[in-house]
Amino acid sequence: MTSGFSLKDQLFNQKKTRYLAGLFAAADPGFDPARFEADVMAELPDLELKQRISLIADVLSRHLPEDLEAAAPVLKRALPPPLDPNLRDDDFGDFIFAPLGEFVVLRGLDTAPELSLQLLSEITQRFSMEWAIRPFLTRWTDQTLAEMQRWASSDNYHLRRLVSEGTRPRLPWGQAVPLDLAQPLPLLDQLHADSTRYVTRSVANHLNDISKKDPDLVLDQLRLWQQAGRQDPKELVWMTAHALRGLVKAGHAGAMQMLGYDPDAPVTAKLSVADTPVHIGGALQFDCALDGPADAPVLVDYRLHFQRPGGKTSAKVFKLKQTTLKAGRARLSKRHPLKAGASTFTLVTGTHHLEVLVNGVVRASLSFELLDQAD
Incomplete structure (x- = not known):
């Protein structure tokens, strides 16, 4: 039987462990x-993803000097070259460096905040330290925010992004x-x-968190950013839409208006299900x-x-279309798959309800019966 894809095995495995070990061996002959x-592989296969990060950090702490000041030069020498600083967008980097941040938390959180933050600023240029920075925001709030103020002006966009991503609520x-x-x-x-989308996406995601x-x-x-005019208008439009996506799903009138959609527009809708039963x-x-x-956005x-077990219901909002009413009308169609056996959401038979929202307002609705999988 073919096994499914395993993210934890792709990110943390023997090959990756050996690569990390080689970097530290090159940095320290001892x-x-x-x-x-x-030591890592004796326990790693039985652990989940975050547990693997903690394990590697713990094993690393047994193989490096106990004092962070003594371990820091080894860690710095072990780091590979930084991710390309000239790109306008990028991913986190290599997950195998996530345990380095956890190691810094283990060794430096209580006694060496200044050195720890300096190390995190180096590591984040190889892999985002957005999780490791958060214990320092909790334990050393003012000091960490002051350091982040300096990072926000850094030439390296990974450091700039860490300022936004690390403080997300x-x-x-x-x-x-x-x-x-x-x-x-x-x-x-x-x-x-x-000027870097990797940073502005994080800023928009941060605002989306706050909007909850x-x-x-x-x-x-x-509104303040629109008035300031410091960002490219097209990029700010993108950031605004990304930041407001949660409010848009919730039908928030102010968010709709900011994006140019009138919740009070006199739009009518007629809804029909093409094929029954479902x-x-x-x-x-x-x-x-x-x-x-006519031409209303x-x-x-x-x-x-x-329907959920026990007679309860749960609602989910999905995107359909952004358009204008050419000649005062639009005709839209959608095929929504109803997968059987999905691991994240199990479908239940019974009466379901469909609503269409235009500019955040329900304009049409209907009910339909969802039946068991057809033979």
Whole structure:
């Protein structure tokens, strides 16, 4: 039987461990790469992804000098050349360097914040330290923010991005940080005019996080940036849409207006399901006819209310179309797959509801029965 794709095995495996061991052996003649590899591989196969990061960091701490000041020169010499600083966009780098950040947290969080932050600034140019920086924001808030203020002016865009990404309130996989939502805004204000999409995407994602709790704070900040005119207008349009995507899904009127869509536009919609019955494993095919003012811009989403076990329901919003009502009308169609056996969301038979939202407002709805998978 063919096994499925494993992210943890792709990112952390024997080959990657051997590569990391080789870097440290080249940096320190006393480092035993075979022993390091054996110590890691004795436990690694049974662990999940984040546990593997912690394991490698822990094993590394046994193979390097106990004092961070003594270990720091070895770590620096072991680092490969930085990621290309001339690119306008990039990924995190190589995940095998994530344990280096965890090692710095283990050794330096309580006693050596200045050296630790300096090391993280070096490592992040090989792999993003957005998770490792967060314990320092918690333990040494003022000192870390002051360092981030300097990083925000760095020539290296990986350091600039770390300022935004490391302070995000809802960073995936990242621990919470004790910052008021508005506290990082002066840093984001500096970064929003960045010429690198890798940085501006992080800034927009940061605002999207904030919007979950304080939409008005985000809208006010975007208005200030529009007035400042420091960012390329096209890039700021992209950033604004990316920052407001959560509010758009929620139908927030202020977000719609900022993006140029009128929630009060007199648009009507007619909705129909093309094929019935609808089965798990098949697809929901529906058509939507819109009528309204000529050339009116419309952002059209659809929301499915799924049956859940125990009679409950859950709703999900999906993108449909951004368009204008040419001659006052638009005709839209969508085929929404209803996969059987999905690992992330199990479909349940019963009455489901479909809504079409235009500029954040429900304009049409209908119900349909979802039946078991057809033979």
